[in-house]
Amino acid sequence: MISKNNIIERFISYVIIDTQSDPDSNKTPSTEKQWNLANKLAVELKKIGMEEVEIDENAYIMATLSANVAHDVPVIGFVSHFDTSPDFTGTNVKPQIIENYDGKDIVLNKEQDIILSPDYFDDLLQYKGQTLITTDGTTLLGADDKAGITEIVTAMEYLINNPQILHGKIRIGFTPDEEIGRGAHKFDVKKFGAAWAYTMDGSQIGELEYENFNAAEAVVKIKGKIVHPGYAKDKMINSMYIAQDFINSLPRLETPEHTDGRQGFFHLTDIKGDVEETILKYIIRDHDKDHFEARKEMISNLAQEINSQHEREVINIEIKDQYYNMREKIEPVMHIVDIAEEAMKQLNITPHIKSIRGGTDGSQLSFMGLPCPNIFAGGHNFHGRYEYVPVESMQRATEVIIKIAELTSEKHK
Incomplete structure (x- = not known):
């Protein structure tokens, strides 16, 4: 005993x-x-x-x-x-x-x-x-x-x-x-x-x-442009608003608090930002390998889509696999x-x-x-x-x- x-x-x-x-x-x-x-x-x-x-x-x-x-x-x-x-x-x-x-x-x-x-x-x-x-x-x-x-x-x-x-x-x-x-x-x-x-x-x-889980981490860096707010019309780019668009464009119910069992998710773990730069950190998880790859592709495609709406690249994203x-x-x-x-x-x-x-x-x-x-x-x-x-x-x-x-x-x- x-x-x-x-x-x-x-x-x-x-x-x-x-x-x-x-x-x-x-x-x-x-x-x-x-x-x-x-x-x-x-x-x-x-x-x-x-x-x-x-x-x-x-x-x-x-x-x-x-x-x-x-x-x-x-x-x-x-x-x-x-x-x-x-x-x-x-x-x-x-x-x-x-x-x-x-x-x-x-x-x-x-x-x-x-x-x-x-x-x-x-x-x-x-x-x-x-x-x-x-x-x-x-x-x-x-x-x-x-x-x-x-x-x-x-x-x-x-x-x-x-x-x-x-x-x-x-x-x-x-x-x-x-x-x-x-x-x-x-x-x-x-x-x-x-x-x-x-x-x-x-x-x-x-x-x-x-x-x-298959696991990856994603670091999303968003570049804005700071201009005196009194003269900012058509000039300022607020990175925090772009970050908000990025966050809201991912499936809201595919987060840890809304999933269980074999369901995967995107999890925003950290956010730091000001007008000129905002950095988002995500972890990406899924048990199914194909779904895992699709999640990474989704987050990359979203960055490309938002970039296409601006005259220059405003989002840079780095995705790194962690384990399988x-x-x-x-x-x-x-x-x-x-x-x-x-x-x-x-x-x-x-x-x-x-x-x-x-x-x-x-x-x-x-x-x-x-x-x-x-x-x-x-x-x-x-x-x-x-x-x-x-x-x-x-x-x-x-x-x-x-x-x-x-x-x-x-x-x-």
Whole structure:
């Protein structure tokens, strides 16, 4: 039985360390503070008995649990990231433990009247009677993905302490900068040496995912012309009005707040401007490759159309692909998904096979030659003040890791 107290203590020791990444930095890791947890993890892995513990110059961590069987078993891996999102502050995290959750509102912060309510977040009701870890309402929690790290480390420790559980060689990897899309950029797949791996980076219990968005970012630069407003007739070009036309010309209902499931979207993430220049930043997402390409074409064509209405080019657009749908790399090796699904069923966890409305390190790793489906880590409401994680979900995720290792060995006798 996985110790509940061990899970709680380990998880809290990770989330109180600020590891927020920075998209405006060109370094790896993007913030120096990520080293604080990276170095702690390297020490901890050695302490629990992991072998070949390495941390490289970019803070990527790898370690090995040797096989305890004589027959040949494919090397498998488990991967999580230790950075937290730049969307909301991760400084001075104060976790709160809610034991035997009663299904009612949780007061995160009385002074600021911040409430985590099942009236709004109805997933909470799944966890009535369980132990929840929340924020104090002023920071994110960091369950994305320190819950995943907690589960992997705890699973490895359990296997080391229970050698009667038979398994092949297991590699684990922890990455920086996943939240800014760079978690796999400097991951050495060849050195990792696994036939396949699993990211522990999903949400609620039972999630199993091998499909994600195709993703691109678009930077739209709009040039205006500043002239004294008293003499501006037929001379001034206000870039903010052109930006408004551009925004309003994209499908209004194809945005994150109006889509779900496999539906794609255009998401305006940032706008800065004055009369002379306005810059819009978008992310473009779609599960279907053809629809993804059509979205990029739509946004480019819109820029060309608006340019044609002016005597000079007023819009310049740069589109850069970020990652692709890992489904095409996973489907040829679907047995790796089948093993994870069977592991959950044997543990009486109902698998929820679904597509990710986002991306993980696994999506990039799959295209780098390491097929890498995603498994639940247990957290909810990532990237904000209402983030929480049920401890029991972390326990079950830990059990899934152990069972996958066991089943992989059994299936290759």
